[in-house]
Amino acid sequence: MQTKTTADVGDYMKVFACTAVIMQSVLAFGLQTSPNPRVQTGIGITYNLVKYTAPAFIFGILFTTVRTHERAHLGDYRQYLTQQLHSLFIPTFWWSLVYLLGLPSLQQVSHYHNLGSFIWQFINGNAAPHLWYNTMMLQFILLMPFFWWLSRWAVQSPRHLWGTLILTIVGYGGWLAFYDQQVFNGPHHWYLLDRLFVSFLIYGIFGALAWKKRRTLETFLQRYWPLLVGLFAVTFIWTNLELQAFGQPVRLANAIYYKPSTTLYALAVIGLIATLAWANIRHHSRWLPVMHGLATYAYRAYLANVFWLQLLWQTFGHRLSQTHPVWAIVSCYGLTWLLSFASAYGLHVGWSALKRWA
Template sequence: MAQPRLTAGQTDIGDYLKATACTLVMVQSIIGFGMAQHPTVAQQWGMGAVYDLVKFTAPAFIFGILYTTLRLHAAHPEQTHGGYLRQQWSALFVPTIWWTLAYLVVMPGLQQHTPYHTLGTFVWQFINGNAAPHLWYNSMMLQFILLMPLFWGLADWVGTNYRRGWWVLGVTGTLYLGCLAFFPSSPTYLIDRVFLSFLPYGVAGTLGWGLYRWLPGLNRYRWGLLAVAG
């Protein structure tokens, strides 16, 4: 089975996942707004069911970012981390900075957790994604962008070696289960702001492009995998 041939400008699985995740993040915000309007019990059940169905957005987004980035890196291995960061600075960092400032200054009522009252708490709300309900995705995503050389190295090491791929997945799964056992019910929301909480999805996206023959098999179980991811 030949590896799929895609040019840099073509869309792939990762692009579709990112687009879907971004759309459903907005749906989550709308549902949250609706729940605050004191709906009936029946309406709460309906909105809750829809919310549960779209909870897979964060795993899908991280998988999509890594999958697409590794595909592009495979096509242009000469790209340096500095060049990649300069590209992402204008594409992701700058929009995140401006949107975060807009939310904090123009719409401060959308802040999550403790609103800012001092310069220090303003900076804290700025960097941890608390400026609006959906901005924690950005804080988590940008961490993966900064750590991208590690995933490039992992992809280069695994290549198309399935034994190494299974080994990496096994180690990642073991570490993740260990974290879940150590933090069974964390008292802090900051756990969701750290990239380690979503590392398995990043690793899966990293391996997904090189080990492309997994994808048809995974497609047969896509609904079950979505349920697990959610």
């Protein structure tokens, strides 16, 4: 049983996801310097290794929210939104402003030129390379009553549970086929589908159900985790073969979430993280309070990471990458991680003190 000071599976997902997404940002910066083919290949392999971040974060959010709102219903929705307003919406608002006004060169797809285009860049996640995720994730927050209801309904009987799982898997498989034919290998460039919650719905549903069926799932993972290691290895090789098939130069845009290989890889990683989390919980690991503390600031650290990375890259990273690209990536990654979590904690402490003083 988790207390307020120890971690749950969702906390582990958030910490692992945030730690990995910072590496994604650094790798993207490193690739922009056009390193030699060997380094590009290494960047592509490493990028595929950490290509589980959004699925793990969504899984973790739904797992923890269903755990902490076990008996929530529509009448609790207003209170829930008020809580999320302070922890998610307000930090997203301010960091989006920071990127748009302070670092406008980081905008994606297009740049704002008037008030209307400024608002568009703000709300669709184009303010910085990583903010597309906010637009998608916040949709899950708004739709939380649906997941509260579904998680309760699905576990009422085995028929409900298996029906939900089968419909989710088949439906998501259809979505992947649609995306492949119409977007990735098709005629359309619908980048906004990345921001649509449907693109990550399977991880939300699985996260909600994972808490409800936690005892069964924990027992399964404890017994069969070596199978997940095998799935992890096979799908990791699969994703890299797919990326290498595009040849040089390596383009990270070809390593997308919306493929069977990446989906299975993300689910394997999620399963392994859950296995580790439950093992730590069973053994009352000293890491539990640490992981819970890091998870508390993971989202705000995620928002800040590209800000700090940009400053570090302009200060020394870009110059170092000309002669030692691997050292540039490693050093910028470590410093970005530290600064992101330190600033998230510092801003929280400062804001709390300001509210008490006011």
